[in-house]
Amino acid sequence: MDCRLVRYGERENLSELHPELFEKRPDLCDPAFPANPVPYDDDFPYLFYFVEDGEILGARRAMPDVVRRGDEVRDFAWCFDTIVNPAHHGRGIGTKLVAVQVEEFGRREQLSGAAFSAPAMMRIYEKLDYEVLGFTPKYALIRNVGPFLHRKVSLPFVTGASAFLANVALALRTGLKGGRAASQANCREVDAEEFRALASDIERDQTRWHWDKEADWATSRLQSVDTMHAVRNAENRLLGVFVLREREPDAEDGPVPVRRLTMMHYVVADRSEAREALVAALADLLYERRADVADIVVSDPALIDALERAGFIKRGPGMTFVFKQVEGAELSHASSLSHWHLTHFCSDGYSFA
Incomplete structure (x- = not known):
C-alpha cells in the first residue's frame, strides 16, 4: 500500500x-x-x-x-x-x-x-x-425558523398574531428570566463605524471576539449586503453587536429559491442577559425578513445554550x-x-x- x-x-x-x-x-x-x-x-x-x-x-x-x-x-x-x-x-x-x-x-x-x-x-x-x-x-443551520411563524404570511392580522405567538414561544423557551431580559432589550441597526466603536466599548476580558482584530474584521471585511446591529437592555447598557449577512441560496437548498441569512462577527458581553437578548433580537430580524434559511455561526458555549433554549438548534457533533x-x-x-x-x-x- x-x-x-x-x-x-x-x-x-x-x-x-x-x-x-x-x-x-x-x-x-x-x-x-x-x-x-x-x-x-x-x-x-x-x-x-x-x-x-x-x-x-x-x-x-x-x-x-x-x-x-x-x-x-x-x-x-x-x-x-x-x-x-x-x-x-x-x-x-x-x-x-x-x-x-x-x-x-x-x-x-x-x-x-x-x-x-x-x-x-x-x-x-x-x-x-x-x-x-x-x-x-461550526454552523447551526436553521431551515424552518421555528417557532417563528413566517412562511408565506401576508394578512396583517395574521402577521401580528404570528409575531405575538413567536414572542410568547421565545419567552417560554428562554424561561422567565431570559424572557424578561429579551422583552426589555432593544436592537437597532448601526453603520460600520459605530459598529466598530461599540464593539470596542465592551471590555475585552468579558468579550468573545469573532474576528481577527489585527486584520480588523469589523470594518475591512464587511460587505455591502451586511447589516450591523447593536443590542442594549432597558438601562441602555450595551449587551452586544452582531452582523447579519444576506447571501445567495446554496445549491443544496434545492430548486425552490430561499433567502439565506448568516449571523457572523458578533461580540457579546459575558453575561447570560446579553446572550438571551441577542438571540431575541436575531429572532425578530429573521421574522421581519421572512428568512427561509439561516446560518448562525456560533462557538461561544453560553450563546449555544441560549440558542438551544430558544429552540433554534439541537446540540450534536x-x-x-x-x-x-x-x-x-x-x-x-x-x-x-x-x-x-x-x-x-x-x-x-x-x-x-
Missing part, C-alpha cells in the same frame, strides 16, 4: 483513478477550491491518499495557515476531510492517513491541527495521543480542533470558529495571522 502526497494543481486526475470514491466529494478533486479564495503556492493545499494496485483506498486533505508569536511566523496546517473506500473499512486506512500527515508536517516543522466531527476520527486522534484542546460547533506538538514548535492552547473564519487565543503567545 503506497501513500502519495498530491499538491495544488494535481488533483484533477484523482477522480479518474477511483471515481466511486470521489463522486460524492467533487471538491476534493477541484484544484481551484472556490470556497476559499486564498492564493496558495505549489505546496498547498495537501491531499494525502493511499493507493493499492491502482485503487485509491482513502484520502485526507489539509489546508495551510500561519501562526505568529511576536516577530516569529510559523507554518500551520489544518487537517480535515478524511474519506475511506467503504470496501476497505477495518484496515486502519484513516489511522494511517493521519499518522502519515503528522510525520510529514513534523518533517516540515509545521504546527498541525485537525477539524472533524466524526466519532471515528476522534478515536483515531486519541489512539495517536493527540491532545484535544477545543471543541465548537460539531467541529473539533485537535493540536499536537511537533519538533521545533509549541502550541499550548487555541480555539477557533472555523478553518477560514479564525480568531485564536493561544496561552503561550501564539496567534493566527
